[in-house]
Amino acid sequence: MITNTVYYIISAVLVLGVLLGISMMSKVKSANSGNTLSAICTLIAILVVMYNCEILTAWQAWLGLAIGTAVGVVGAVKVKMIEMPQAVALLNGFGGLASALVAILTIEQTSKAFELYVGAIALVVGFVTFTGSVVAAGKLHKLLPQKPVVWKGHSFISALVIAAIVAAVVVCPECIWLISVLSAFFGVVFAIRVGGADMPITISLLNSLSGVAGGIAGIAVGDVLLVAIGGVVGASGLLLTQIMCRAMNRSLISILVGGKAKKPVAVQDKAAQESTKEETVKDEKASVGDILTSAKKVMIVPGYGMALAQAQSMVKTLADKLEALGAEVKYAIHPVAGRMPGHMNVLLCEVDVPYDKLYEMDAINDEFSQCDAAIIIGANDVVNPAANTAEGTPIYGMPVLSASDAKHVLVCNFDDKPGYAGVPNPLYEAPNTIMMLGDAKETVAELISSF
C-alpha cells in the first residue's frame, strides 16, 4: 500500500504521459510512438493500482487480465481493416460494459450515499454505451438493417425510458437489475434509429460516452487516474462528434432522433432516361481515355461506395497509372465520407497511398477549379452541389466538395439514385459529367484500361 500523496503523484505523472501520447497523435510521424506511450502508461497504471490494492498475488485479477489480453490481441490481429468501424464500436461496447460491471460491484459494496448515486449513474451510462455500441456494430456489420429503424411512438418510448431511468436512479439507486435493464433498453432505443451514414457521429458519441462511463465509475470508486482519463476520452469523443455534426450541417439531436423526412425525392422516369443515357455514355466512353491521358491534375473523391466495393487498391492502380503519365493526383476527402471519422484515410493508407496526398476538404476545395478531372468513387451527398443551392433539403448548408468545378467529372457510383440524404444530385446531369455506373471495382478497372 502506498500513501495517498505518492499515489496522486504517480497518477499525475501517468496522466501527463497519456496526454503527451495523445498530443503526439497530431502528427503522423510521432503518432505511433504516442500510441505506444499511452499504452505503456496504461500498463503501468494497472500495475500501480494492483500494488496499491494489494492484489498483485490475487489469481482472480490475473485470470481476468490474461483472458482479456489474449482475446484483445487475437481480435486486433484478425480484424480486417474494412471491418474497423464495427470493431471500434464493439470494443467501445466492451469498455462500457466493464464500467457498468464496476458500477454494480461499487453499489453492492458501498454504504455511502454519494458512492451509491454515482455508481448508479455509472451503471446507466455504462449499459447505454454497451447496448448502443453493440447495436451500432451490428448495423455496421450488416447484421441489423442499415436504415434507421423507427418504431411507432419512438420518441415517446425514448422519453418514457429516460424518465423511468431518472426515477429509478433517484428513488432506488440500489435496484441494480431495474436500472440495468432500463439502461440497456435505452441504448437499443437510441442506436436503432440512427441510419448508416450517420454512423460516424454515433460512433464518436458512443466513444465519448464510454469515457464518461469510465470517469463516473472512477468517481464512484475514488480513483483519480480513472477519473482524469475518463474525462479526456469523454471530451475527445464529444469533440469528434461536434466536428462530424458540423461537417454534415446537422444538429446532434436531429441525428439521434433520426426522423428524417427523407423519402427519396422522385427518382424520375427512369426507363426513358436510361435509353438515352446508354447512347451518350457509349459516345463519351471514347473520350474518357482522352480526358485521362491529357489530364495534368486529377482529384479523386472517395466515398463509402469505395469501401463497399473494396475498390481502394484499384483506385491506387488508377492513380499510379495517371502519375506515370505525368499527372498530379490528389485525394479530396470529406470529413464524413464513410462510416467513421477518417474512414477513407485508413482505407487508402492500407493500400499504400502516401498520406501526404490525402487532403481535407478545406485544404483542397479551391483546387477543383484548376483540375482537369475529378474522379468520384462511390460518393454522393458529399459532392452534391445542391447543398449550396437547394434550400429546404436535408443537406442544404452542408459543406461539400466542389467537384463540380472540375473541367471533367467522372462518376464511378453504383447507381444514379439520390444518396443517403435523399436529395437528387444535379452533378450527375451536368454537361461535364460522365457517369460510369456499376460496381466501383469494375468501373475503375474500366477507367484504367481506357488509356
Next chain:
Amino acid sequence: MGIVLILIFIIAAIVGYFIINKVPTLLHTPLMSGMNALSGITVLGALTTIAVVVKDYSSVLGTIIGILAIVFAMVNVVGGFAVTGRMLRMFKSKEDK
C-alpha cells in the same frame, strides 16, 4: 473527495479537448480507436473493486462480476491499442517509400 474528483474530471475534459483539437482529420480514425483503448482504463476500477471482493468478503458472484469486468475492459485496452498501432503503421509518406 467527491467534489475534487468531479473537478479533476472537468479539468481533464477541458485539457483533453484542446489537445485533441490539434489532431488532423487524417488521423481521426486512429485517434478515435486510441481514445477507445483508453476508455478501457476502467480496468483500474475493476481491479479496485475486485480487490475489495477478494480481501473483505468472498462472494462467488462478486468475483465473477469482477473478473468479467477486468476481461471486458482488458479486451478494450489491448485490442484498442493494438488496432490503433496497426492502423498507424499503415500511414506512410512519399519519402517513406
